[in-house]
Structure formats: C-alpha cells, structure tokens
Amino acid sequence: MWPFSLSYPEFSLQEVFEEYDYIIIGGGTAGAVLANRLTTNGDSTVLLVERGPVADSWASRVPLLSSDFASDGSRTHKVSSVHQGSLGRSIELFTGSVLGGTSRMNQMLYGRGLATEYNAWRDAGNPGWGWDDMKPYFLKSERALYPCDANIHNTQGEWCNRPSEALAFPGFSHVLEASKAAGLPNISDINSPEQPVVGCGLLHFTRDQHQHRSSTYSAFLPLELVVQRTSRLHILTNTEAIKLRTRARLGPGRFLVQGVELKSRADAKQRYIQARKEVILCAGPFGSPHVLMLSGIGPARHLQEKDISVIRDIPAVGSNLGDHFGVSVAFEVPMAHSFVSLQRRPWIFIIELFKYLFFGTGMLLAPVVQIVLFASSLLLDEKGLPKSTEIRQDILPDIEIMPMAYDSTDNPVTSRGMFSFLNVLLHPESKGTVRLSSANPSDPLVIDPQYLTNGADFAPLRASLRLTLRLRDRMVEQGYPLIDFGVPDGEDDASLDKFICTRNRTTYHYSSTCRMGPDNGEESGGVVNEELFVHGFDNLRVADSSIFPWVLGTHLQAPTVAVAEKCADMILLRHHERNSVGI
Template identity: 45%
Template sequence: MFAGYPSVDIADLLDTYDYVVVGGGTAGCVLANRLSRDVGASVLLLERGGIQDSWISRVPLFSSHFASDGSRSWVTKSIAQGHADNREMEIIGGNCLGGSSRINAMLYTRGLPAEFNAWTKSGSWDYRSMEPHFVKSESNLDRKLDSEKHSGTTGGEWVHRSHNHLHWVHSEHIIKATSSMGIPYVEDPNSPFQPAHGCAKLHYSIDRRGQRCSTFAAFLPRQLALSRTHRLHICTNTLVCRIELSGGSEAGAVKSEGVWVKSRNDSTPPILIRARREVIMCAGPIGTPHLLLLSGIGPRDHLKDHGIAVKKDLPGVGSHLQDHLTVPVQFCVPVSDSLAKIQLRPWIILKELFLYLFFGLGLLLSPVLELSVFIQSRLLDKEFNVSSYSEHDMDSSNPENRPDIEIMPVRSGDITYAHTDTVQIAWGEVNKHRQGGLCFFTVMLRPTSMGTIRLNSNDPALPPAIDPNYLSTSHDISAHRKAVRFALRLKDRMVAQGYPVVTYSAPDFDSDQEIDAYVRSKCQSTYHYSSTCRMGPEHAGVVDEDLKVHGVEGLRIADSSVFPEILSTHIAAATVAVAEKCSALLQGPAAPEPSIV
C-alpha cells in the first residue's frame, strides 16, 4: 500500500487470475481499467516500477523526465551506434504506473488517417476502424472542435486540450514564417480533415485542474482502484521473469499459462501466477520483446546462443525497432522569450506558481512546445519553400502524403555565450552575453533504418542489448540534411520578419559534409520506440490483426511494439487506441462497442 493507493504485495496475490496484464504503463493502465469493468473477471496488473504519485509529478512543467529527478524513469544506454560517431545513445522510458505518459511532453497527437490506412497491408486495421477507439478514451476540452471526431467534456477518461493563447512571441513568428513558406496553420491536428502538412497547434494531456493527465491518473485513479479491489489487483515493484509456456517442442502447439514474478526489492524466488484466459503484454517496445525472448519466443539461433529452450521460432520478435531520431539546431533569443527568464529572474517563478495554484494558468502548464511543423519534404523547392502542391498532396487519408520531417520549436533555458562576431553584431555585447535558448529539434519521421532488441543475458533484471541502428541508410542521412536546412531557412525567415534570433549551434547551410557530420555528432532519440513485435504475417511479424502472438495460444500484445511501422507523429495517443482496440477484441460483442458521439 502506498499513500492509500490499493497496491497488492506479491505475497498476497491469488494463484490464478482471468487476465494477467504485464506492464502498467501507457497501455497497461487502459487495459486494466477496461478488463476490470467486467464484474465477473479477475485482473492482475504487474508493474516493474512504483506508484510515485507526488504533487510535483502532476505539475506539467516539472513532471517530465528532463525537468524531474528521474525517479519515474528507466534509463539505459544503446549499444554503440556505428553510423553516429560510435556514440551510445540514451534510452529512456517510464518506470512507474502510467509509464511514459508520466514523463513525456504530454502531447496528444493521433496522426493523419493516412498513418493507419497504411496499416491495411498488415491486417484489417485502418483509420475508420481506429477512430472509434481514439474517441472512446478521450475527453476533449476544446468545445469548438469537430464534435463528430472528438468526445466532448462528457466523453472518455483521458482529458486533453490546447492552450487558449500563445505563450511565446517567437511562436507567432513561427506561424507567420511557415505560412510565408507555403505551410498552412492547423488549429486541430487531430481532425481527420486536417491538411497533410502544416504548422500545428498542439494539444496536451492536461486535465481541468491543470494537472498532467497520464493514463495512470485517467484510467486508474485511487477511487477507481479502491472500488475494484475485489477483482483488480495492482502489483508494483515487481519483476516479471518469464512467461510460463506449455508445449513440448518448438514445432508443437504452445500455450501461455501465466507468468513467473518476483519482487524487485528482495531476493525471494519467483512464483508462478496463472492466467485462466490470457496474458496481455503491455511492457512496451523494449520490455515486451525482452520478456518474449527470455520465455523462448523469438529467433531460434539467438535463443539457442543464450541457452534458452525454443518454444516458438518467431524471427520478428525484437526486430524492426524504429525510433524518431532528432537533431537539435540551437538559437539564442531574448531572455524574456524563453524559459531562461525563470532561471535568471527567480521572482518570476513565484508569480507563475501563484497563477498556477489559484487560476490554473501560466508557464507551469508547460507550453515548452506549443507548435510543431510537419512537412512533406518532397514538396520543398530549392529555397525550402512549399511553392506548389495539388489537392492530392493535401489529402490526409493518402499514405503517400504522410509527413517525413517535423520541426519542434522547444524553449530552453539560459545560454551563456562567448563573444563572437555574430553575437556582437546582433546585440552589440562585449565579452559575454546571457540569452535565452530556442531549439529547433529537427525530426525524421519516416526512418528506413531498423534496429533490434536482443538478449545481453538470461537475467531478467538486466536490460537487453538495444541497437536502434540509427542512420544506417542513405535515405535517413539525406532526410536529416533536408530537415536541418529547413530549420535554418525558417530561422532566416523569422529574422526577416524582425524577430531577434541568432544561430548558436548549427552547421554551414551550404555544406553537405558539414551537415552530415553535425547530424552524426548531435543526433539523439525522441524516445518514440516502436514496431519490435509488429503486426503482420508470421514470416514478417509477431502478432496477427487480433493482436495474438503467432503460434502461441492465450498471449496478446497491446503496446507500441505492435505498430507495423512507426507513425509520423508522437505516439502516446495511438498507443492508448491500440489498448482500447485490444480490450474490445478480448471482451467480444457482449461488451459495449465504442461509438462516435
């Protein structure tokens, strides 16, 4: 028990549950909520991390991984990336109930209908079949939005909203600059009628009280968990060691019987918890394939190399890892137009705290990223403008029109600059100058590089070998080159409009060689891992269109690892929709079907 939250110790667990959900992250909280609605079903939710429900963890500005003490995060390193200067990249995920929805940027972006229409080659999923599951979970506070495509304030549990006004002067200049470059402004990036590219006003999973609305807060709040203690057990700080599989050989029928679990906090031996109906994996695109491999489901040769009995030879497990790689291009802007004003003028935080606590307003709502620019790079001309496009190019349902570049303008804190000619000309300073930071994170949305999750050892407490294989194709380095050049042109357009922004860290626009070197030395993850247990036929995938693991009875997967390919957007909303889809598949026609309201 933690602060009154009804968690259950391992010693008090039942021997058998109807459903065992492995992973209490973004998707797992949704599944636990939906499956435990059935008064006749018993559900166990197993989470590696803790509950971690402090006040500071709910304040938007202070609750992300990068603004917190890291206690809600799981952090490890990738293997050295040979195409990125041999650097070991930081790998980050959530390590508490709610998972990455507790530490991310709170962005609610579904993605274009085209994203899901492209999935039809892997099964029967498309946007038409996915839209009801988006609508079911959401409660949209922007009443002026299309009510047929969003749930209103009486909709689902997961609240999202946009901000009523722009907090930063440079955001207004970005909208004007992108418009002058042929890129339209998009008020509702989650509408299926949006154009296929644009400068989008972002929506955040922030509730009516101005608090982070993680899937933990939305789907497993304390009162709901208390009301279902007789049929929903939530067990935290628990290590799932492997899935118990019956079946005599790798060629025979295999069935999931349950999971072996132990406490992370002591050395007691693992115990077997059985599942009458199914085990559902929601451990994420790293944890899910890792556990399947430990259990004997995966590439035969790799399992044998680690002395693991092969239960099901499934080469797709841990393969096809994709992520959005970003390259930061850093600028300096006036202190008053960045988060530096909080660092350098401490009294401002008192004002912001007052606005937040009493009125639910101000910078603590974390508008660190209030716009994002989505681009189809094939439409860019030599000057990096979208000079012409057809009605076909703007069709957001056509998979050909998915954006491949995103520019995320992120406000950063204080930057102390050594005296340079550029800064001297811009501000006439001498020796040193302190300025605010504005970073254009240039993101490649449609990578062709694919990596792997593989075992380092047979110890489930140790992280697997994570190889994103970044920048391993010429397509990807070329796409980053275009993204960096677009960011520099966007900055030039803002300067032409009279906004005082100066380049701090960026390569020479005209040098392919310098840009490529910059990309390899500066690139980093956006932590949008996906597709390591992707949906598709057995020779190429891990799950079928019902999310069942090929050749293994009683085992499904419902997290971003099942994406056939990475989405051209931020992935939390789609992960929740996958969990909603899974609950509908599990509960069958007798369960209320989601419908558009």
C-alpha cells in the same frame, strides 16, 4: 469523494491470488487502459504487474515538474544504447517505469496520426486496423476540453486533452508568421482527418480540467476506481515478470501460456501466478520483447547463444526497432524569451509557481513546445521552401519541425537564452534491435537503434534543415533577434550531413519490436497477428507501441491508448462468445 487519507490499494507479491483470469504485464500507457476495461464488470479477475512504483506526488501531477527533463528520475527508466557508429557516441534512451508508464513523464502530446497510415497498416496484411476501424478507439477514451466537432472528437471519455492556450514565448508567434510567409498552410486541428496533412498548427496536450497531467494512470486507474474494484483488480508495483510458463496444445506449433513467474524488486522474492484465460504483454517496446525472449520466444539462434530453451522461433521478436530521430538547430535569444529563464532566475520560478497555483497558467504547464510544422521533403525545393502553396492530401509528411523555447539537444545549453527547432524524421528507414545480454532477467538489455544506418534517412533531414533555416530568415526579417548558435556550417549536402550526425537526439518514440504482421520466418516479419496474439499462441497477446507495423508519423501515446482500447474489445468479445457457447 473518498477520504483524503485513503491509500492507493497496492498488493504485495505474497498477498495476490494464485490464479487470475487475465494477467497484464506492464502497467504503463497501455496496461492501465486494459486493466480498466477488463474489470468494467464483475465477471473477471485481473492482475496488473508494473515494474515501477505508483509515485503519486503533487509534483508528479504538475506538467513541468513531472516531465522527463525536469523530474527527479523516479518515474523514468534510463538505459544507454550501444555505441552508434554514425553518431560517434551512445544515446540515452528513456521509458516510463511507473504506474501509467511514459504517459507520466512525457511532453503530454496528443496526436493521432493520419488516416492514410492506418489504412497502410490494414493493407500490409492486418485486417481490422484501417482508419475506420481505429477511429472509434481514439474517440472512446477521449475527453476533449475545448469546443470541437463531435464527428472528430469526444468530450465524454476519461482521458483529457486540449490545445495550447496563449503562446508562452515570443518566438512561437514569430514561427507562425514565418510559416505563413513560407507558404505553409494553417492546420486548425492537427487531429482532424479533414485538415491539410502539411502545414503549421497548435499541438494538443493531455492536461485535465485542473491543468494537471492527464496520464493513463490518473485517467484510467484513479484511486476511487481502484478501490471500488479491489475484489477483482489487484495491482502489483515494483514487480518484474521474469518468465512465462508455456505448454504445447492440440498440435505442433500451438502453445498456451499457463502463467507468469514474478519477482519483487523490493525483496527479490519470487512467485508463480496462473492465468485462466490470457496473458497480455504491455511492457513497452523494450519490455515486451524482453519477456518474450526470456521465455524462449524469439530468434532461435540468439536465444541459444544465451542458453535459453527455444519454445518458438520468431525471428522478428526484438527486431524492427523504430524511433523518430531528431536534429536540433539552435539560436540565442533574450533570456526572457526562453524557458532557460526559469532555471537561471529563481525569482521567476516563484512567480510561475504562484501563477500555476492560483490561475492554472504559466511555465509550470511546460509550454516549452506549443506548435508544430509538418512538411514533405518531396514538396520542398532545393532551398527548403514549398514548391507550391497548393494543399496536398496525397503525400504523407516525412518531417516534423518542433519549435522549442530551449536548446533541444541531449545536452542543452542553460547559460543563455535559447530557442531551437527540433527536426524530426517521421519515417526512418533505419531499423534497430533489442537483444538480451544474458538469461538473467535483471541484466540490462542490449539496445541498438542503428540510427542513420540507412542512407535514405539523410535526404528528408537535409530538406528539413533547409526549411528550418528559411524559417529563421523569415523570423529575422520580422525583426526577431535570433543569433545563430548551433547551425550547419553550410547548406550543401556534406555540411548538412555532418550537422545531422552531430546535434541529434532520440525523441523517445520507440516502436515495432513485436510488430503486427504475418510471420514470414525472418526478422522483417511479424510477431503478432491482427488480433494481437503472438504467432503460435492461443492466449498470449501484446498490446503496446511494440506492435506498430512501423513507427507512425506522429507522437505515440494516443495511438498506444487506441491499441489498448481495441485489444480490450477483442478480448472481451472473444470470451463473451466462448461463454455464450459454453466453452
């Protein structure tokens, strides 16, 4: 055990080496994993560059106090989207800006997604990315803290997860009964490929054995490990990557990244650091395309408009932005049945703090959501009910319904007890963009999610809302006191569409702005190949949720970690092979 007074070994920009084997831009959900894996042995040096701070306080480990809706904002980067015409307003977009990234402030949901989707990735021109290829990387880092099937889960990895324990609010139990009454099957393990793809089940959360948030920072870059590897792993926080330096290699259209120009956010000093082997962008679905475009890699016309010299024209950089659009249906419930009681009644917080400190239980575990429903709009009738109780494996769910013990809108009501259903569109057809506002790295990005610009997104959301209202009906029949608060005026298409455009929000599941796939010379093409190399570059990769060919129908932190694990293996294998033949 290291001394309690030992501080986390951070470096200043002036202290780091002039050259490293690997430079990782972004110390978030994926970057923390890569920094760990690339320094497992003593053969390589790694520089990890993170825009935000370490910010390791007691509150940052407590699940509730570290969540985005409850924290002080010190670990979160917020930016407003451009005005969304279909919604009549802009949307505030959140990402992590701290070592460990979004895994430090999200709702800790651990979901792998369905095997069929990864097979679709593979079949879309990305060999090596099918379910059988990805499963080992989910297992590699997982530490399941519950009895489980060893063929499906691992209990020996670094990153902890567990399902919900006792349900914290009465509404959740009634949802389970209502789902059963509506004909939705039970999913006993939402991360098992052997379970029904539609139905209702308990969520899994990344909490450790101490009931602390298990982020990729705490799992992969704990103090003891970073101290042990100080000679080969250097961590720069509060530092921005402002540009990649590149040069041509071998022939036309082939490039190498020589290094990275960095700027300290503390004193604005700049420095150039060279990369001997590779640079890996892990700056997220906004940050990774940002760095590429600042470096002259992206849509040529857009870069020219910003007076940036074009190194390589890749139109898909910053395009194909996906997100799970959410629509909230809300009901008033007794104050004691809602998370709002913690905010409105100070003595409740004191009681819950005591329960957490001494028993590891209570509302500080952030049990605002504990169960989930997956459904397919193709399997629902005109009233929103399943057409059949037959368990189907051949149709992907396109909607997710998350019961929450508060009002799950952007501006939640906190003056009364609330219970809501967040209706989530899992496979949106609408695609957005990330663009530069200028060539200045400090200027904010222009982010346009383009929510609901494709009319095909309305039909599954309508079906989801109708199913939600049928769940409400069943709950009321059970005697649960739900009072309509934020509900559609009717169930006709026009009323539902109006509601969809009114009570909505982002779910923070941004992806695909550096998507994996062949470069077809158009915005619909790919940015990286199946080895995650940026097209045209021999030593520049991207490894975060921006490489997803499309947004997966699940919560994104577990797939992002799996991508980082796979990327690390590809890097280590490549350079082992090169060393073996003396390259």
